Amino acid sequence: MSSFSQFPLARLRRLRQNGGLRRLVRQTTLTPADFIYPMFIRHGQNVRQEVSSMPGVYQQSVDTLPAEAAELRSLGIPAVMLFGLPAEKDPVGRENFAPDGIVQQAIRALRQADPDLVIMTDVCLCEYTDHGHCGLVEDGQILNDPTLEILGQVAVSHARAGATMVGPSAMMDGQVAAIRRALDEAGFPQIPIMAYSAKFASGFYGPFREAADSPPQFGDRSTYQMDPANNREAMREIALDVAEGADIIMVKPALPYLDIIRQARDTFPDLPLAAYNVSGEYSMLKAAARLGWLDEKRVALESLTAIKRAGADMILTYWAKDAARWLD
Numbered sequence: 001m002s003s004f005s006q007f008p009l010a011r012l013r014r015l016r017q018n019g020g021l022r023r024l025v026r027q028t029t030l031t032p033a034d035f036i037y038p039m040f041i042r043h044g045q046n047v048r049q050e051v052s053s054m055p056g057v058y059q060q061s062v063d064t065l066p067a068e069a070a071e072l073r074s075l076g077i078p079a080v081m082l083f084g085l086p087a088e089k090d091p092v093g094r095e096n097f098a099p100d101g102i103v104q105q106a107i108r109a110l111r112q113a114d115p116d117l118v119i120m121t122d123v124c125l126c127e128y129t130d131h132g133h134c135g136l137v138e139d140g141q142i143l144n145d146p147t148l149e150i151l152g153q154v155a156v157s158h159a160r161a162g163a164t165m166v167g168p169s170a171m172m173d174g175q176v177a178a179i180r181r182a183l184d185e186a187g188f189p190q191i192p193i194m195a196y197s198a199k200f201a202s203g204f205y206g207p208f209r210e211a212a213d214s215p216p217q218f219g220d221r222s223t224y225q226m227d228p229a230n231n232r233e234a235m236r237e238i239a240l241d242v243a244e245g246a247d248i249i250m251v252k253p254a255l256p257y258l259d260i261i262r263q264a265r266d267t268f269p270d271l272p273l274a275a276y277n278v279s280g281e282y283s284m285l286k287a288a289a290r291l292g293w294l295d296e297k298r299v300a301l302e303s304l305t306a307i308k309r310a311g312a313d314m315i316l317t318y319w320a321k322d323a324a325r326w327l328d
């Protein structure tokens, strides 16, 4: 250390004296272009039903989507992630890959409203199956390989409807390879895959399961989602997804897993990295803000900045629209 690095020569407060200086030396900045807005689409007309555990988040019908697309565009948010609530659930989740399924309808409506919108879709089974698991079930077991075929069909049906990108989140082994192959064979080699690579079995998904009506009807997801205790395994998951053809990798949840985001950024410097600021991360700050215990705008922007500082290039967040307004 040179003497210059020590007090009184070094006074780090010099560069904190006013807002202009602080902006000049700021390392991490958020822009609306960093955000992917998750949306829950359901059947019906003119439906906009607030999720009780996620104030400001709605289940909404397809006819409300053109207005959403216009709003997202005016806010500068480039992308959405779609989740569907089917009319009926069954063991396989047939509406998931039906040409006029709820997500397929939503894709078409959004695509028509805005040709530039990045329409990402969640490719998983849990919202569509009556057992609520992310794979096919036999004798209480979640089957891996038979599920891959369904995931491929779902991805292809989303691509046919006009999706920009698919996001497999089922945590089945080999799912990225299976989807890549299915897309290529169906004539969609240009559709990228954003892999939910390091997806942990997290209690922070609780409010989402109300929003998407997708709780498992027996057991939990710990035979397929990752153990929160493991970071080396997270790097293996990501490496496998990259080898299988993932174009963008993801860590999920975000705030309790900033170390995983940082490690992923350092281990895979050449891939775009997404982080999912999940439902529980949103709900707990919302709840505290409602009680007057936290300043929502401040803690939300601080959280999003922290996720980006940890190494994420893009963030899936329920605050996307609010944050874009706050940053304006």
Ligand code: PBG
Residues within 6 Å of the ligand: 122, 124, 126, 134, 169, 170, 204, 205, 206, 207, 208, 209, 221, 277, 278, 279, 280
């Ligand atoms: C579907 C899926 C889940 C989330 C995204 N995709 C739920 C789960 O795995 O149980 C969670 C998102 C959130 O909590 O905001 N598999």
